[in-house]
Amino acid sequence: MRKLLSVIALSALAACRGGSAGGAPTPSGNAANARPAGVTDQMIALGDSLFNNGGCMRCHGAKGIGAQNGPALNDAAWVQLKSGTYDEIVQLVTTGVPAAAIKDPTRKNPMGARGGRMNLNDDQIKAVASYVWSISRK
Template identity: 65%
Template sequence: MRILATLSVLLLAAACRSSGAGTGSGVAAKPAMPTEVTPARVALGDSLFNNGGCMRCHGAKGVGAQNGPALNDNAWDQLATGSYEEIRALIVSGVPKEKIKVTTRPNAMGARGGRMNLNDEQISAVAAYVWTLSHK
């Protein structure tokens, strides 16, 4: 009888140890990184955003400023979900004055970065960078 009890304890311990390997599987998976968000684009987008015209209204690293909303807080005025596609489309169109939601922001956001006049690849790069700001 005692031998049987010892044996079942040993078996139980072994079972626990082998199932312990899977403990990490309960961690929620991060939302998948869009394939468009590549390290090269994020680096180019960072320099365009922070050396160019975006930072003027949105603050360095998109923390927000008087003339533009924060882009790093997942609270959107114009976008519904903050997806890469939405961000990219908004940079292409800009935000005309009459569509600004918070009217204490007096200046329209120019299409394609306004004076920056971004080409398609530069827009993809800035969109990739902006996407990372709210997906840390």
């Protein structure tokens, strides 16, 4: 009986964790590919133009295919991010990647906070993160 109780307690704990991690509980399977709450087609389109007309492609290549100074963003492999969630992308673009935090020593140019010279505002960061999120799921 004691054993049974602890099993129940453990699974209740696991259920709580699953629920609190991403807000609403998501079904397993391709949950990671479900569009994050608040991300719209308009944000992805705005992010596309910021990324590809602005400073991001300078280091990450057109459409995020990767280039000399920045890793590819159009796949599921990440250098800095853990799992590439939308929230992680927003966070990374907000803070940038200072020289000391760059993982690949062949890349010499740090990524500025808020896109460096682009000086993105919060809405623009969300848009560009929506775009990066979308190309990483294709």
